[in-house]
Amino acid sequence: MTRAGAGRDPRIVIIGAGPTGLGAGYRLDELGYDDWVLLEAGDRVGGLATSFVDEAGFTWDIGGHVMFSHYDYYDRLVDRLMGGEYSTLDREAWVWMEDRFIPYPFQNNIRDLEPQTVFDCLMGAIRAAAAADTAPPPADFGEWVTQTMGDGIGRHFMIPYNFKVWATPADRMSFNWIGERVSVVDVEALLRNVLFDKPEKRWGPNSTFTYPLRGGTGHLYEGMRRFVEHKLELGTRAVAVDPVARCVTTADGRTFPYDVLLTTMPLDALVPAVQGAPDAVRAAATRLTSSGSHIVGIGVDRPTDSDKNWIYFPEPDVPFYRVTYLSNYSPYITPQPGQLALLTETSHSAFKHEDPDTIVDRVVDGLVRTGLLTDEDRGRIVSRWHCAPAQSYPVPTVERDEALGTIQPWLRAQDIWSRGRFGGWLYEIGNMDHSAMQGVEFVDHVLRGEPETVWIPRGEGAAGAGIR
Numbered sequence: 220m221t222r223a224g225a226g227r228d229p230r231i232v233i234i235g236a237g238p239t240g241l242g243a244g245y246r247l248d249e250l251g252y253d254d255w256v257l258l259e260a261g262d263r264v265g266g267l268a269t270s271f272v273d274e275a276g277f278t279w280d281i282g283g284h285v286m287f288s289h290y291d292y293y294d295r296l297v298d299r300l301m302g303g304e305y306s307t308l309d310r311e312a313w314v315w316m317e318d319r320f321i322p323y324p325f326q327n328n329i330r331d332l333e334p335q336t337v338f339d340c341l342m343g344a345i346r347a348a349a350a351a352d353t354a355p356p357p358a359d360f361g362e363w364v365t366q367t368m369g370d371g372i373g374r375h376f377m378i379p380y381n382f383k384v385w386a387t388p389a390d391r392m393s394f395n396w397i398g399e400r401v402s403v404v405d406v407e408a409l410l411r412n413v414l415f416d417k418p419e420k421r422w423g424p425n426s427t428f429t430y431p432l433r434g435g436t437g438h439l440y441e442g443m444r445r446f447v448e449h450k451l452e453l454g455t456r457a458v459a460v461d462p463v464a465r466c467v468t469t470a471d472g473r474t475f476p477y478d479v480l481l482t483t484m485p486l487d488a489l490v491p492a493v494q495g496a497p498d499a500v501r502a503a504a505t506r507l508t509s510s511g512s513h514i515v516g517i518g519v520d521r522p523t524d525s526d527k528n529w530i531y532f533p534e535p536d537v538p539f540y541r542v543t544y545l546s547n548y549s550p551y552i553t554p555q556p557g558q559l560a561l562l563t564e565t566s567h568s569a570f571k572h573e574d575p576d577t578i579v580d581r582v583v584d585g586l587v588r589t590g591l592l593t594d595e596d597r598g599r600i601v602s603r604w605h606c607a608p609a610q611s612y613p614v615p616t617v618e619r620d621e622a623l624g625t626i627q628p629w630l631r632a633q634d635i636w637s638r639g640r641f642g643g644w645l646y647e648i649g650n651m652d653h654s655a656m657q658g659v660e661f662v663d664h665v666l667r668g669e670p671e672t673v674w675i676p677r678g679e680g681a682a683g684a685g686i687r
């Protein structure tokens with residue numbers, strides 16, 4: 220098997236055994252290709268899609284992960300790995316605000332809010348619709364919200380909620396990541412909802428999703444391990460890349476020569492590690508920003524008393540932006556039947572400080588304040604799990620695409636493919652299915668000359684194939 224134009228099989232090095240690196244390794248194994256190695260800094264596979272079983276026996280993910288796919292290949296992969304061993308769930312997503320639950324998406328279900336809030340949202344949306352033809356192009360996410368949804372929905376939900384998720388002010392964020400991620404307001408649907416009591420819950424790509432019956436989200440990626448085991452180097456952190464000598468140096472002093480490099484390490488760590496990277500590329504990498512998370516799981520020794528899957532929290536009185544009823548996903552999430560598992564997510568950044576020492580207590584207080592737990596439940600808590608990934612969301616800032624437009628073409632010119640959630644730094648293709656498919660398509664492109672369809676190029680060569 221020979222790469223188009225090359226005289227021999229290329230030696231492939233992959234950095235990172237998260238979904239992207241595993242997707243590449245799985246595909247290489249499927250094609251029977253032999254000349255590759257997979258380097259992973261940690262002691263397990265799965266990256267941000269790993270699951271953990273805590274000392275009390277609860278299974279936790281690094282934040283609410285649900286599986287939905289845009290790709291047939293990924294669907295077949297999931298079927299092959301999990302057989303029938305997964306739950307299929309209809310999304311029960313809700314928003315908690317003004318001391319009540321309203322169905323998600325908020326902007327289609329405002330009827331249950333306070334009359335003043337309903338009025339603000341309606342009037343804002345009507346004004347936005349009336350101005351739609353004459354409004355100048357929005358400069359940032361905040362302006363986009365006002366122009367497409369109105370200032371009422373912006374003020375009451377979109378701006379505070381998105382600040383809690385991204386830990387980034389709306390005027391620093393762009394809006395070109397939105398695509399299918401945000402439900403855009405339709406004034407007629409809004410009026411129907413308010414006047415005729417028409418709830419709208421089936422919006423978006425994850426309105427139905429699956430979840431592994433056992434082992435949490437990470438079970439899927441643990442299942443991929445057997446296809447890459449023979450090429451997997453755990454505990455092997457890449458610390459330098461020499462694009463002239465074409466080799467990766469690892470923290471233990473070994474070197475791994477390559478012809479083609481697939482890296483999934485965060486771009487802002489990769490670029491400084493590539494020897495000879497031009498100043499402009501280095502400077503661009505410092506302009507990429509991300510948020511970190513405190514993921515706190517609370518296990519309670521009493522039955523789950525809700526059929527909700529997850530709840531969004533836009534208001535600032537509780538730290539988390541989302542809580543998942545993980546015990547509703549599978550009966551095997553909790554060590555004993557009849558227990559409750561609540562998985563909470565709180566983001567942080569330079570714009571939004573969250574004290575790591577108090578976060579678990581503040582999460583419990585927030586769960587009590589919002590009625591998900593009672594005061595008596597405090598005494599029934601049997602697990603407090605805390606995990607704090609330093610980077611969890613690649614923020615689509617207004618500067619991002621210009622920075623990527625400087626970084627990406629230079630890396631490609633060195634035969635370095637930086638892909639995946641933080642390798643690509645593109646939230647819009649940062650889910651598990653996107654990531655695994657970027658790994659698969661990297662292999663098909665390098666070995667078979669097939670186009671990458673998931674990847675979104677920025678900068679030179681960005682026009683044309685690949686942009687969706």
Ligand SMILES: Cc1cc2nc3c(=O)[nH]c(=O)nc-3n(C[C@H](O)[C@H](O)[C@H](O)COP(=O)(O)OP(=O)(O)OC[C@H]3O[C@@H](n4cnc5c(N)ncnc54)[C@H](O)[C@@H]3O)c2cc1C
Nearest residue numbers: 235237238239260266267282284285457484639640650651
């Ligand atoms: C809070 C949260 C919620 C999410 N929810 C969903 C969801 O509901 N549905 C969904 O589909 N996706 C979801 N995701 C996204 C999903 O986790 C990612 O798509 C996926 O993990 C990205 O895979 P990756 O391989 O690109 O990167 P990662 O998972 O980050 O893996 C990268 C790997 O590279 C390794 N590595 C890094 N640096 C080095 C180095 N120098 N040398 C060697 N190895 C290195 C890391 O240890 C890691 O194992 C969520 C993510 C988060 C954070």
